[in-house]
Amino acid sequence: MSGLLFLVRRLGQALLTLLGVILLVFILFNWVGGDPATILAGKMASAQDLANVRHQLGLDRPLWQQFLDFVGQVLRGDYGESWSTHEPVSAIFRSRLGPSLTLLIPMLILETLVAVAVALLVAALRGSWLDQGVRMVSTVAMSISLLVYIIVGQYVFAYLWGWFPVKGWSDSVLTNLRVYALLPVLLGLLVSVAPSIRLYRSFILEEIDQDFVRTARAKGLSERRILFVHVLRNAAIPIVTNVLMGLPGLLTGAFLLERFFAIPGIGREIILAVERSDFPLIKAITVYVAMATLAVNFLGDLCYRWLDPRVGLE
Amino acid sequence: MTVQMDSSMRSESAWSLALRRLWRDPVGRISLGVVTFYLVLVGMVLAGWLGTRWNDPVAVNYAPPTWFVSAANRVTLPAGEAWDRTLVVPLYGWTDPLEPLWSEARAAAQRIQPEPVSYRLTLPFGADKWGRDVGQKVLKGTQTSVWVGLVAAFVATLIGTVLGALAGYYGRVVDDLLNGFYGVLTSIPYLLLVFAVAAVLQQKGVGTLILILGLTGWTGVFRLVRAEYMKHRTREYVLAAGALGASHGRRVWVHILPNVGHVVLVQFSQNLVGFIKSEVILSFLGFGVPVSSVSWGSMLNEAQNELILGKWWQLVVTTVAMAVFVTASSLLTDALRDALDPRLNS
Numbered sequence: 001m002s003g004l005l006f007l008v009r010r011l012g013q014a015l016l017t018l019l020g021v022i023l024l025v026f027i028l029f030n031w032v033g034g035d036p037a038t039i040l041a042g043k044m045a046s047a048q049d050l051a052n053v054r055h056q057l058g059l060d061r062p063l064w065q066q067f068l069d070f071v072g073q074v075l076r077g078d079y080g081e082s083w084s085t086h087e088p089v090s091a092i093f094r095s096r097l098g099p100s101l102t103l104l105i106p107m108l109i110l111e112t113l114v115a116v117a118v119a120l121l122v123a124a125l126r127g128s129w130l131d132q133g134v135r136m137v138s139t140v141a142m143s144i145s146l147l148v149y150i151i152v153g154q155y156v157f158a159y160l161w162g163w164f165p166v167k168g169w170s171d172s173v174l175t176n177l178r179v180y181a182l183l184p185v186l187l188g189l190l191v192s193v194a195p196s197i198r199l200y201r202s203f204i205l206e207e208i209d210q211d212f213v214r215t216a217r218a219k220g221l222s223e224r225r226i227l228f229v230h231v232l233r234n235a236a237i238p239i240v241t242n243v244l245m246g247l248p249g250l251l252t253g254a255f256l257l258e259r260f261f262a263i264p265g266i267g268r269e270i271i272l273a274v275e276r277s278d279f280p281l282i283k284a285i286t287v288y289v290a291m292a293t294l295a296v297n298f299l300g301d302l303c304y305r306w307l308d309p310r311v312g313l314e
Numbered sequence: 315m316t317v318q319m320d321s322s323m324r325s326e327s328a329w330s331l332a333l334r335r336l337w338r339d340p341v342g343r344i345s346l347g348v349v350t351f352y353l354v355l356v357g358m359v360l361a362g363w364l365g366t367r368w369n370d371p372v373a374v375n376y377a378p379p380t381w382f383v384s385a386a387n388r389v390t391l392p393a394g395e396a397w398d399r400t401l402v403v404p405l406y407g408w409t410d411p412l413e414p415l416w417s418e419a420r421a422a423a424q425r426i427q428p429e430p431v432s433y434r435l436t437l438p439f440g441a442d443k444w445g446r447d448v449g450q451k452v453l454k455g456t457q458t459s460v461w462v463g464l465v466a467a468f469v470a471t472l473i474g475t476v477l478g479a480l481a482g483y484y485g486r487v488v489d490d491l492l493n494g495f496y497g498v499l500t501s502i503p504y505l506l507l508v509f510a511v512a513a514v515l516q517q518k519g520v521g522t523l524i525l526i527l528g529l530t531g532w533t534g535v536f537r538l539v540r541a542e543y544m545k546h547r548t549r550e551y552v553l554a555a556g557a558l559g560a561s562h563g564r565r566v567w568v569h570i571l572p573n574v575g576h577v578v579l580v581q582f583s584q585n586l587v588g589f590i591k592s593e594v595i596l597s598f599l600g601f602g603v604p605v606s607s608v609s610w611g612s613m614l615n616e617a618q619n620e621l622i623l624g625k626w627w628q629l630v631v632t633t634v635a636m637a638v639f640v641t642a643s644s645l646l647t648d649a650l651r652d653a654l655d656p657r658l659n660s
Contacts, residue, residue, distance in 0.1 A: 148629070290501040297501075
């Protein structure tokens with residue numbers, strides 16, 4: 001398949017999926033949930049109020065027209081106003097993105113570094129008591145709800161011992177990184193690192209039994225060189241893929257951490273929006289995140305083709 | 315030449331072999347035991363033999379946990395005490411505008427003459443803010459969480475298996491459509507999708523929770539079952555069944571399904587763990603079980619506020635109950651995978 005044809009086909013597929021997401025969100029919010037006007041107008045609304053709200057939201061028009069309106073909103077990136085604060089949804093999204101990224105980017109970098117380091121270590125010592133121990137500890141650690149880590153961590157480190165502020169946020173990115181984001185990042189790391197270690201360990205072990213490793217060993221290379229140069233380079237592809245796949249998650253923020261530590265990010269905004277039934281906000285975020293996911297997948301496929309010439313041949 | 319078949323010559327079925335392999339693995343045996351113990355507990359709570367008094371105030375507020383009970387472990391509160399009101403208003407020489415109502419209420423309380431209630435001072439697992447027994451609550455909470463996880467996992471596995479089988483077996487348009495749907499669902503992060511559905515459904519309850527988790531969580535099963543069916547549909551035994559006149563439906567459900575059953579079972583047990591974790595988060599945030607019920611998530615929600623007051627027992631009891639079950643289920647999933655996939659065993 002020629003490169004251009006592949007590009008066009010893949011792009012078309014992504015756009016089709018995006019259309020599917022828009023349709024799903026539309027069906028979910030305009031049909032499955034019943035009449036959105038009853039939620040916006042409240043329980044005490046009269047029939048006249050309801051009719052007014054319906055007219056204002058355009059719900060009295062045919063469904064296909066409403067759907068086209070929604071597609072138009074997505075194309076323009078303008079999702080109207082929030083039902084609860086009457087701020088434009090795009091403005092909310094923009095202002096909440098910064099705090100979420102301040103929290104999540106350090107978390108992603110630290111998590112990748114720690115997980116790769118520990119995975120390399122336990123893969124090199126596979127079968128030893130350390131490997132068994134890490135496996136056992138991470139299984140048990142993963143089975144404790146992340147809520148418990150956050151509750152206990154916030155109570156012990158911030159409230160009891162006073163090493164960190166219990167909650168809060170400032171306008172300066174530097175202060176946030178130094179003071180307010182510290183404990184949430186560490187707790188997030190604690191929660192997310194165990195599954196990553198298990199995953200990366202399996203990626204590395206898959207490479208460690210390959211023929212090229214035996215060849216390298218037969219050449220007389222040191223175990224360290226084999227592990228860090230030959231094995232890691234090959235295991236890097238699935239690891240990088242996994243990190244890339246995590247990127248769209250940056251847009252949803254960290255729901256629980258942001259809520260516990262009162263960080264004004266997107267995750268906290270989503271939870272508030274669900275509590276307040278703020279439909280435009282939830283719809284907008286869902287579509288934004290799906291777009292990001294599809295874009296990352298698309299770019300990831302292009303990278304693959306570029307990195308590994310065999311991919312295009314199938 | 316005919317060979318006489320008797321029971322001793324019949325070869326063991328793959329499933330009983332797998333069960334035997336599972337039993338030989340100490341981790342598999344112990345985790346199976348723990349999971350079975352929890353399932354029995356859930357069954358007993360569902361049947362109404364255990365945990366029925368979780369909503370009764372049986373102890374004083376925040377009664378601490380202790381296992382060494384002295385003889386005088388009860389306090390009897392005089393009845394009707396709640397009606398005595400320290401009046402601030404008369405101090406200023408005013409008459410209390412509510413006094414007629416209060417005297418009426420006091421008179422009514424006198425007429426009823428409620429029994430003095432006795433409350434326990436300590437409980438084995440302590441009490442919560444309202445004096446409810448944490449031991450009883452954790453039984454009921456375990457039932458809710460595990461039950462939601464089980465039924466939702468069943469729903470998700472059923473949807474994923476049926477759609478995966480259709481997509482993998484028939485291919486072409488069916489596959490394109492279902493795979494497109496899969497692509498749509500997986501391009502939205504799981505927890506965000508769950509929140510969106512929770513926001514739309516607007517009502518809380520165990521049924522809603524099961525619906526949310528089951529309808530959003532089938533994609534993993536779908537992907538694996540579809541891949542298995544694509545592999546199996548051209549195998550000789552399926553072609554042979556077709557040549558003998560077996561219909562497509564028969565080939566899909568009778569011939570191939572038992573051969574991919576191990577994938578389905580492992581996915582079910584993996585979903586169970588995932589759904590329980592999601593249920594706990596949803597209920598913690600207040601989008602899950604209603605206040606008239608209790609689950610691990612709603613208990614953790616109460617425990618968060620109690621911890622600041624130094625009342626740690628509800629948090630510890632809930633965390634341990636959940637961690638033991640989830641650890642056992644995860645280990646059982648791994649052990650099942652090893653036992654069911656003969657290629658992994660030499």
